[in-house]
Amino acid sequence: MQCRRRPAMANLRLRHLLAFLLLLSVSDAVVNSCTPSDREALLAVKSALVDERHMGVFSTWSGTACCSGWYGVSCDPTDGRVTDITLRGESEHPLVSGRPGFMSGHLSPSLCRLDRLTTLVLADWRHVSGPIPSCLPSSLPHLRVLDLTGNQVSGPIPRSLPALSSLMHLDLTNNRITGDIPANFGDLGMLSRALLGGNLLTGDIPTSIGNMNRLADLDLGRNQISGEIPESLGGMRVLSTLYLEGNGLSGRIPGSLLANRGLSIVNLSRNELVGEIPDVFHERSYFTTLDLSYNLLTGKVPATLRAAAFVGHLDLSHNQLCGHIPQGEPFDHLQAASFSGNDCLCGGPLPRCT
Numbered sequence: 001m002q003c004r005r006r007p008a009m010a011n012l013r014l015r016h017l018l019a020f021l022l023l024l025s026v027s028d029a030v031v032n033s034c035t036p037s038d039r040e041a042l043l044a045v046k047s048a049l050v051d052e053r054h055m056g057v058f059s060t061w062s063g064t065a066c067c068s069g070w071y072g073v074s075c076d077p078t079d080g081r082v083t084d085i086t087l088r089g090e091s092e093h094p095l096v097s098g099r100p101g102f103m104s105g106h107l108s109p110s111l112c113r114l115d116r117l118t119t120l121v122l123a124d125w126r127h128v129s130g131p132i133p134s135c136l137p138s139s140l141p142h143l144r145v146l147d148l149t150g151n152q153v154s155g156p157i158p159r160s161l162p163a164l165s166s167l168m169h170l171d172l173t174n175n176r177i178t179g180d181i182p183a184n185f186g187d188l189g190m191l192s193r194a195l196l197g198g199n200l201l202t203g204d205i206p207t208s209i210g211n212m213n214r215l216a217d218l219d220l221g222r223n224q225i226s227g228e229i230p231e232s233l234g235g236m237r238v239l240s241t242l243y244l245e246g247n248g249l250s251g252r253i254p255g256s257l258l259a260n261r262g263l264s265i266v267n268l269s270r271n272e273l274v275g276e277i278p279d280v281f282h283e284r285s286y287f288t289t290l291d292l293s294y295n296l297l298t299g300k301v302p303a304t305l306r307a308a309a310f311v312g313h314l315d316l317s318h319n320q321l322c323g324h325i326p327q328g329e330p331f332d333h334l335q336a337a338s339f340s341g342n343d344c345l346c347g348g349p350l351p352r353c354t
């Protein structure tokens with residue numbers, strides 16, 4: 001009995017070892033190569049883009065190891081489906097660091113075949129142009145990050161964009177996107193950052209944005225947006241930065257907006273806002289930046305600003321304000337530049353009232 005047990009044990013160990021090695025090589029194969037159809041889609045994405053400065057962005061995009069060796073590509077390790085494409089023109093990676101990114105071409109509609117994508121970043125390449133493929137929202141239900149900032153992407157925001165129900169970060173800043181923001185933009189219930197600044201957007205700010213209970217950062221600045229600031233923005237629970245500067249916004253500033261406790265950076269500069277600045281500040285107001293400059297605001301500097309917990313940078317310059325600037329904090333630490341270019345403001349830091 002004893003003589004036979006030892007070889008049996010050794011045999012068992014050997015079989016365990018073999019099974020382990022087999023498992024290793026299988027999982028290795030899965031990790032390294034993506035599915036043939038994902039590989040084909042990636043190659044179509046590559047051929048639609050032009051690495052103008054021959055930086056070698058796509059030099060690794062050949063062979064079958066799309067999940068391990070292809071720069072900027074990651075997969076689900078269990079099934080080799082592509083989940084992540086991240087190509088940034090400005091990054092620390094040796095391939096691009098120290099040289100500003102420069103890539104032209106367009107976004108291939110073949111992206112829509114990568115239906116397990118959670119992250120698509122093609123940022124700061126300066127010259128990638130053409131539209132956002134309209135198939136994208138209906139094809140990529142798992143997309144959480146869409147970042148195309150710093151290119152020349154044109155055409156409208158796809159009408160069906162709000163169908164991206166998992167989207168958390170949308171960054172289309174500094175492109176050439178035209179048309180209106182879809183009225184049902186507020187359906188993007190998971191979105192925490194909506195950065196659409198520096199485009200050619202027109203039309204109104206959709207009221208539905210006020211329903212976005214996870215939205216912390218909203219940048220619609222430097223567009224051609226008109227109409228009034230929706231009152232609904234004042235009710236947003238976690239909104240902390242709001243950039244609406246450099247548009248054609250008119251009407252009054254909603255009182256609820258400036259009374260919103262979470263807001264800490266607000267830039268409404270360079271619009272056509274009228275009426276008085278709502279005198280609604282309170283002990284929970286905490287503004288690192290409040291820029292209302294270059295509008296058509298009338299009336300007085302709101303006295304309740306003195307109640308605010310903190311006001312860092314305040315800019316009320318170039319409006320039609322009048323009367324005494326209140327004394328005490330935060331006014332004591334502000335410079336004349338915060339109040340210059342108004343109709344008849346007076347008192348420190350401006351000259352005395354007469």
Ligand SMILES: *[C@@H]1O[C@H](CO)[C@@H](O)[C@H](O)[C@H]1NC(C)=O
Nearest residue numbers: 245246267269270289291313
């Ligand atoms: C607000 O936006 C204007 C216009 O783009 C810009 O000039 C200004 O510096 C911004 N204000 C702050 C405090 O960043």
